[in-house]
Amino acid sequence: ENNEEIEFSPSMLTEMAGELHNALEQASEPSTKEQKSALRKKRRQLKELEAHRDKLQEYNNHLDNLQDRNSYSKTDKEATFMRMKEDAMRNGQTKPGYNLQIATENQFIIDYSLFPNPTDTLTMIPFLKSFADRYGQLAHTVVADSGYGSEENYHFMSENGMEAYVKYNYFHMEQRPRFKPNPFKAENFFYNEEQDYCVCPMGQKMQRVGTRHTKTESGYVVEYARYRAVRCEGCPLRCLCFKAKGNRTIELNHRLRIYKQKARELLCSEEGLKHRGQRCIEPEAVFGQIKYNMNYKRFRHFGKDKVLMDFSFLAIAFNIKKMCTKMNKEGINWLIKHLYGLITDHLSYREQNNRDYLLNIAA
Incomplete structure (x- = not known):
């Protein structure tokens, strides 16, 4: 017996329906009551x-509209x-x-993009690439909050020579x-990098027993090293360490551990403290002015292209307003100085082609 499942498509069902329809039309007129009943059944x-x-066709159309998402309007x-952050019903x-x-510098919007994915982690790499498409090169310094801190993002920034704050x-x-x-968390266990083993809080060596790989939604492969204790039976700390049967097995992501260590060193440095303090008044202040001062809390159009056009006009108006405010405070000399700086940067970029961009990213 062949128990393989057959996946039908709308075209296959259309062909089958056409053949059945032709067969019914070519069949002779029923004469008996049983034949008429059979014809009605067919x-x-x-x-x-x-x-x-x-x-099935409607279902396939829904899947085409969904793509990698879980819903659509x-x-x-x-x-x-x-x-949404604004939840009036609180439910x-x-x-x-x-x-x-958005990406900002000195509270000017220098880049923006729209994504259908609500997770900020998955938007960082395509957003950095869109910045490169707009300015011809990737940013040199990136400042963002913990919503963007993932191994995939750290790996991308490290491979492209970015300073990842x-x-x-x-x-x-x-x-x-x-x-x-917490000393009983796997990431806090002592790890011997030379001999590749861990030490549990009781002092027992945990030897490596294998490797596990997973894939993110974007296809990035994450590697976990597995370590297992030799004998946990009778350990006085077992009730605090874990509750499963047998010996404890832990998984460590060494690449992410190294990336976190580098990020911690950068964030705790003098330059990192400066960027962390500046970020609070950079993109967050821009969003605050847009939402509450300008009362721009929802898009006025439907469709990604129209929504992007909608926000593009707002970004242009916002930057002009910011420039006029600075001119009123600091006078026309500020504009002349700023234009001179832009011209100097442009000339140096053409000569050296290595201008550094500072991105403060927020969603």
Whole structure:
């Protein structure tokens, strides 16, 4: 017996329905009551087959609109249902929208882009690439909060020679004066890099027993090294260490550990403290002015292209307004000095082609 499942497509069902329809038309006129009943049954089955075909086609159209997303709006098929920061009903309801990413320098919007994915982690690399498309090269210095701190993002910035002042999760917790790391967490175990083994809080060596690989949504491969204790039976700290049966097995991501260490050194340096303090008044202040001073809290159009056009006009107006404000405060000399700086940077860029851009990213 052949138990393989056959995956039907709308074209296959259309062909089958056409053959059945032709067969019914060429059949002789029924004469008996049983033949008439059988003919009605076949016609009913043909209608059900056509209904299944239409439903399957509709389902395939939904999948084409979804692509890699989990939802989309019927009125704006490029928008994705997300949880918004402004939740008037306070019930966590989702609304169709876009994930807006902006990059600023001196509170001027220098780049922006829209993404259908609500997760900031997955938007950083394509946003940095869009910046390169706009300015002809990647940014040299990137400052972002912990929502962007992932191994994939750190790897991309390291491979492209960027200074990544990007926080990771638990970075703020580590900076607290009373912070004490949990000694029973796998990432806090002592690790001997030369001989590739870990030491548990009880002092027992945990030898490497294998490697596990996973893939992110974008296809990036993450590698986890697995270590297992030899004998956990009778350990006085077992009740605090783990609750599973047998010996404890842990998984460590060594690449992410190295990236976090580099990020911690940069963030805690004198330059890092400066960037961390500046970031709070850079993109967040821009969003605050846009939302609350200009009351721009929702897009006025449907479709990604129109929404992007909508925000483009706002970004132009915002930068002009910011420039006029600076001119009123500092006089016309500020504009002359700024234009002179732009011309100098442009000439040096053409000569050396290595201008450094500072990105403060926020969503």
